[in-house]
Amino acid sequence: MSDASREAPRPRRVTGRAPGEPHRVAYLFLLPGLVAYVVFTLFPVVQTVRLSFYDWDGITSKAWHGLGNYRELFGSSEIRAAFGHSVELILFYAVFSLAIGLFLTALMTHFRVRGLMFFRTVLFMPQTIATVVVAQAFTWIYDPSGPLDAFLRSVGAGSFAKVWLGDFTWALPAVGLIGTWISFGLVLILLLAGAQRIPQELYEAARVDGAGFVREFVAVTLPGVRNELLVAATLTTITALRNFDIVYNTTSGGPAGRTEVPSWLMFHDAFEIHRVGLAAAIATVLTAVISLVALGISRFYTEARQ
């Protein structure tokens, strides 16, 4: 590193470029981080894709399997169902939390509120809690002797009380609502950051034109937070697609596979039933879907920015 500072001025003299443009020394600064990233993130992604073309139990030697794993993946009703569950979870993680975030943003831009810092601190809190802890909290809330069923009984709706996480119909929505809980504060804070940049005159003009709460939201706030909305949609959708921790720690995919998601199947196949190639194929498809969502939305985002 001390070599770097000694050598720094040299290229300037050789190339005669303006002071302030050392170029070769930049690689010295870039290299350590780049190497760590390539070795421990980028290269393993490539390896995952490669493994997805093999049949392997993790112990004996690998056998070339061509597209066999992918054929099995798309042919298996269990794996297809898991991807379907992910789509359902997007409804809870992304759509519900965006709806709540938009509703609160509309309220908070229409009626100036005090104590914004306080509300931000509280509403952002779920983002900081370890997902394993969140899973424990909700396992208790959904427990037959937990707060939710107790609440239902206390308001005379005891017939709705059930073992939420063990229920064929309700397990997946129950897991999804955990996602809504994790996400909505983040969404709100993103949207509020966008709303703060909307010029106050736009609201005044809208009010002069006699716009009510709804018109004001549609005409001023919504276009003003469009970029933030796209970012929030990307982040929450990606969280919904990953979602390993919550499923593993609440339902473990049960009851009878009703809450199996791709990342859980990936773990199960690779490390519990030792079908490493198939697990790699699931991981590859999952990563491809996440990349498409991220790239697709960032495309919209740049267009909207221009």
Add this chain to the structure above:
Amino acid sequence: MTSRLDRYSTYAALGLFSALAIYPLVSILFLAFHKKTDNVTGFSLPTTISFHTFTAAWTEGGFAKGMWGSFLVAASVTAVAAALSLLTGYALGTMRFRGSGIWFNLMVLGLIFPYEATVIPLYYDFQDVHLSGTYWTLILPQIGQSISLGTFWMRAVFLTTPRSLVEAARIDGAGSLRILRSVLFPQVRPALLTLCVLVFMYTWNEFLLALVMLQGSNNTTAPLGLSYFAGVTRSGDPTKVAAAAVMVALPVVAVYLVLQRHFIRGVLAGALKG
């Protein structure tokens, strides 16, 4: 002019959602302050202010080890990733060199990859080099992943530093390392702290890697320890699981409450600049 009623209903809505955001945490905190024999149902208030459940969970779940493991991993990842990101961000944010755009895009690509995309080969690679079950298997991959976020973040920060400062220092004969240390570092320090806070939080809370990498080993992390402890203890005594969950969440919550501006600013800036 908005009516008083409208204003109150706004506060009511905000209050309701704030309560919902905090309730699950309060519910396990309350549960932890019960005795097993209370046979807790629903949302009962604490019956005891003894820390018995906490001490019992701490010993029975072996949380001293898990907390230490998490601390070791999170501190190492944060220190190394922050240092390396400081350097990559410096290069990409203040210097012009061939391929800088390509390198940047390549590194930011890592923001998309979940651990699901890397954990399978990483597990077998570490087995090949005889590191299975050690904390290296958590530290190294998380350094790699955090550098994506860190490079993205620090480059943006360096881009906002005034070029005139750098040029003046260079004319005075300062080398690149000297400029970073004495001229730019004081300027980017607050942003670097934000990055550290975020990386520490993500690393402390990480679960999938720990579950895969530490299987069959004596080493553990706080979230992994909690997951095992809940698995074997919940049906017997949910109050102890609740106490354990509170303890695992506590370090990050404490840091959050002290440095919350850093958290919110970091997540916002990280998300919106993309």
